[in-house]
Amino acid sequence: MIAKNEEYVVEIIDNGFQGEGIAKIDGMAVFIPNCLKGEKAKIRILKVTSSLAYGKVIEIIEKSVYRNESDCDTFPRCGGCNLRHINYDYTLEIKKNSVESTLKKALGREIKILDVLKMENPYNYRNKLQYPVGIGNDKKPVMGVYAERTHSIISTRKCQIQDELSQKIANDIYYFIEKNNIRVYDEKSLKGSIRHIVIRIGKKTNQIMITLVTNTEEIEKETELVKYITSKYEQIKTIVKNINSKNTNVILGKDNKIIFGDGFIFDYLGNFKFKISPMSFYQVNRTQTEKLYSKAVEYAELTGNETVFDLYCGIGTIGIFASPKVKRLYGIETIPQAIEDAKENAKLNKIENAEFFVGDVEKTLPEFIKQRNINPDVVFVDPPRKGCDKTALETLMQIKPKKIVYVSCNPATLARDLKILEEVYELKEVSICDMFPFTHHVETVTELILKNQ
Numbered sequence: 001m002i003a004k005n006e007e008y009v010v011e012i013i014d015n016g017f018q019g020e021g022i023a024k025i026d027g028m029a030v031f032i033p034n035c036l037k038g039e040k041a042k043i044r045i046l047k048v049t050s051s052l053a054y055g056k057v058i059e060i061i062e063k064s065v066y067r068n069e070s071d072c073d074t075f076p077r078c079g080g081c082n083l084r085h086i087n088y089d090y091t092l093e094i095k096k097n098s099v100e101s102t103l104k105k106a107l108g109r110e111i112k113i114l115d116v117l118k119m120e121n122p123y124n125y126r127n128k129l130q131y132p133v134g135i136g137n138d139k140k141p142v143m144g145v146y147a148e149r150t151h152s153i154i155s156t157r158k159c160q161i162q163d164e165l166s167q168k169i170a171n172d173i174y175y176f177i178e179k180n181n182i183r184v185y186d187e188k189s190l191k192g193s194i195r196h197i198v199i200r201i202g203k204k205t206n207q208i209m210i211t212l213v214t215n216t217e218e219i220e221k222e223t224e225l226v227k228y229i230t231s232k233y234e235q236i237k238t239i240v241k242n243i244n245s246k247n248t249n250v251i252l253g254k255d256n257k258i259i260f261g262d263g264f265i266f267d268y269l270g271n272f273k274f275k276i277s278p279m280s281f282y283q284v285n286r287t288q289t290e291k292l293y294s295k296a297v298e299y300a301e302l303t304g305n306e307t308v309f310d311l312y313c314g315i316g317t318i319g320i321f322a323s324p325k326v327k328r329l330y331g332i333e334t335i336p337q338a339i340e341d342a343k344e345n346a347k348l349n350k351i352e353n354a355e356f357f358v359g360d361v362e363k364t365l366p367e368f369i370k371q372r373n374i375n376p377d378v379v380f381v382d383p384p385r386k387g388c389d390k391t392a393l394e395t396l397m398q399i400k401p402k403k404i405v406y407v408s409c410n411p412a413t414l415a416r417d418l419k420i421l422e423e424v425y426e427l428k429e430v431s432i433c434d435m436f437p438f439t440h441h442v443e444t445v446t447e448l449i450l451k452n453q
Helices: 088-107 164-179 222-232 286-300 317-325 336-348 361-372 390-399 411-421
Strands: 007-011 021-025 028-032 040-048 052-062 115-117 128-135 141-146 153-155 194-201 208-214 236-243 255-260 265-269 272-276 307-311 328-333 354-358 378-381 403-408 425-433 443-450
Touching: 007 021, 007 052, 021 040, 028 040, 088 115, 088 411, 088 425, 115 286, 128 153, 128 164, 141 164, 164 194, 164 208, 164 222, 222 236, 222 255, 265 286, 272 317, 272 336, 286 317, 286 378, 286 403, 286 425, 286 443, 307 317, 307 361, 317 328, 317 336, 317 354, 317 378, 328 336, 328 361, 336 354, 354 361, 361 390, 390 411, 403 411, 411 443
Parallel strands: 028 052, 115 425, 208 236, 307 328, 307 378, 328 354, 378 403
Antiparallel strands: 007 040, 021 028, 040 052, 128 141, 128 194, 141 153, 194 208, 236 255, 265 272, 403 443, 425 443
C-alpha cells in the first residue's frame, strides 16, 4: 500500500494534461509535477486517495533528453510556466498528445491533430503584465507574482514570458514606491494603497497603458509618480487609476480615473486596429492570436456570400478578422462592455457588414433567429472554459449551418461538446495553437461540416 510521506524510486511512464509526470506504484497512478516521461526519480508521497496519489520530486536520478535547466528564478514556485523545465518542441508534443487523448476518450476513436501552430520565439510574448504589490514576510513592500496556490508574493524582477519593456516600467514604478515610502496594500489589515501594477502594451504599436490598482481614492505623490515614469518612457500613452477597495481576489474594481493621457491605447491584429482600455479583453499573445484566427477563417472556407454568426464573440476579434470575406456578420456576447468595444472596433476599422448584440447565447440565439428569420451558413464559436451551453448546441443542430468552426481553450469541454454535435456534424479537422508557451494551456480550433449536405 502507498503511504503518505513515504519515499519511492519510480519510473515516469507518461505525462498528464498539465505536464505532470505519471508513475505507477502497486498499480496505482501517481502524479508528480516537474517530471518527464522516461525519467527515473526519487519522490515523496504527499496525498493518497482511493484511486490515485500525488507526489513531490526529491531527486531526478535519470534525466530525460527533453529536460531543460530552468532559466527562471521563480520556477517552479510561481506555477505560471509549469512546463519551463521542458524543451519547447517537446511541450508541443505533450499538448498534442493530451488533446488527442482527451478527444479519443470522449469520441471513442483516434483523432489526429493535423497542425500544431507553434511560436517561433516563445519568450516575452505576454502583452499584459499583472504584478501584485503587498507586504512581504520581512514586513517590507514586495512586487512580483503569487506563489502557486497562495497569496504569498514572490519578488520578481524578470519573467521570461512578460514583455521586456513592461517589466522595466514595472520595476521603475516599484523603485519609486520604495524610495518614496508609498504605502502598499496589506491583505491582512486591508490597509494601504497600491495593490496591483497592470501594464498593457500594443506589441505592434509599442503603446503602453499603465493601470495602478489602488485600495484608496488617492495615491501618495501621485503627480510626482506620473511625471517620473512618463519622463522615462515616451511609449507610455496613458495611466489609469483603478479603485478596488474590496477584499477580493478580483484584480480590477469598477471605477477608473484617468490620471495621464486618454485612457486607452491601440494595437493591431492582422490589418485590424483595436482599441484597448483597462477593462477590455484582448488576447495576451498577439502573434499566436493572428495564427489562431487565420486558421479559423481558413477552416470556414468563406467566399464572400455567407451569413456568419460569431457566438461568444467578446470584443468581436474573430468576426472582425473574418469580416472582409463574409456577406453579413452577427456577433453575440453576454458582457455589455465587450459588445460596446466590438461595435467601436468595427467602427474603427470601417466595417459596415457586422452587427453585435448583448445576450446569453443560449437565450439570445433562438430568439434572434426567430425574430430576424436568419439562418447562418457558418458559425464561429469561441466559448469560455466551461464550453458551449447545451441549449446553444441544440439550436445549432436544429438550424444546421453548413459549417461550425469551434475555437476552444479547454480540451475537456471541447470533447464533451463535439460528442453532442457529432449527431449532426462530421469532425473534419483539428489543429492546436500554442497560445501560452511553457504553460499547460492550449487553444484548439476544430472544423465541423454538416453531414448529408
